[in-house]
Amino acid sequence: MADAARAHLIHIETDRRLGHEWDEWDGRPLANGGDFSAPPGLFFRYAALTICVAFAALATLLYLLTPRLALVHAALPAALAWTIAAGFAVAILWFVILLLSFYGGVPLVPEGLLERGPYLRLMNLSSLVARAFRRRDWVEHAAIDVYNALAERRRRRVGKGELLVLIPRCLSKQALDGVLSIAGRYDVPVFVATRGQLARRVIRERRPRAVVAVACERDMMTGLRDVAGRLPVLGLTMQLPNGPCRDALLDLDVMDRWVRALVGA
Ligand code: SF4
Numbered sequence: 001m002a003d004a005a006r007a008h009l010i011h012i013e014t015d016r017r018l019g020h021e022w023d024e025w026d027g028r029p030l031a032n033g034g035d036f037s038a039p040p041g042l043f044f045r046y047a048a049l050t051i052c053v054a055f056a057a058l059a060t061l062l063y064l065l066t067p068r069l070a071l072v073h074a075a076l077p078a079a080l081a082w083t084i085a086a087g088f089a090v091a092i093l094w095f096v097i098l099l100l101s102f103y104g105g106v107p108l109v110p111e112g113l114l115e116r117g118p119y120l121r122l123m124n125l126s127s128l129v130a131r132a133f134r135r136r137d138w139v140e141h142a143a144i145d146v147y148n149a150l151a152e153r154r155r156r157r158v159g160k161g162e163l164l165v166l167i168p169r170c171l172s173k174q175a176l177d178g179v180l181s182i183a184g185r186y187d188v189p190v191f192v193a194t195r196g197q198l199a200r201r202v203i204r205e206r207r208p209r210a211v212v213a214v215a216c217e218r219d220m221m222t223g224l225r226d227v228a229g230r231l232p233v234l235g236l237t238m239q240l241p242n243g244p245c246r247d248a249l250l251d252l253d254v255m256d257r258w259v260r261a262l263v264g265a
Contacts, residue, residue: 034241042139168216199213
């Protein structure tokens with residue numbers, strides 16, 4: 001009996017092939033059955049904290065270096081202090097624009113200044129702060145939801161051959177069948193991107209004008225950071241009821257809506 005249990009465990013571990021984002025997973029079931037859904041407000045709270053922490057760190061650094069900077073030029077510490085204060089004011093103004101764009105339903109600035117610009121950096125920095133509070137996956141989920149909401153409001157349209165659907169290797173059979181049926185319905189190509197590097201290669205070779213990508217929150221964060229600045233991407237996160245990197249589920253209705261809207265069917 002013990003041998004059978006061990007054989008079963010060994011089978012699970014070799015078959016699963018964890019993505020490096022999950023290296024530290026201890027094998028226990030994920031919280032809430034691997035569903036990290038969270039309201040946008042959670043991301044906004046962490047994002048505000050992240051901006052404050054970042055500027056507080058800069059101010060502290062300046063305080064510590066002031067005696068040495070004053071030796072270089074007497075006015076240098078004050079000039080840098082004003083620069084940090086101005087940067088903080090700009091960051092707060094931008095954050096208010098982000099909040100108004102999200103809750104007001106209309107993006108107030110071009111995408112390069114919002115979800116495909118500074119937002120991508122803020123998302124990743126907020127994820128680092130959230131890790132300190134063990135809220136990483138929830139904050140990332142909320143951040144990706146906010147990103148998608150802003151990106152959807154741009155109402156982008158592309159030709160069928162110009163859209164690419166990228167899926168991970170960990171989808172359940174049910175989810176995979178659903179994705180293939182949506183792709184078949186709208187006649188768009190699907191690629192399995194087993195790692196970020198491969199996803200980038202497929203994008204380089206196929207040269208799509210938009211991408212619908214599926215991944216867990218952790219993988220999606222790096223994917224959006226690397227690609228979304230250059231190419232419009234919508235990122236669909238998954239539920240992981242059997243732990244990371246295996247039998248993942250996704251919301252096929254959302255994928256159908258996104259693909260239909262992008263190809264204008
Ligand atoms: S997308 Fe799937 S295979 Fe890739 S790291 Fe996330 S759970 Fe693992």
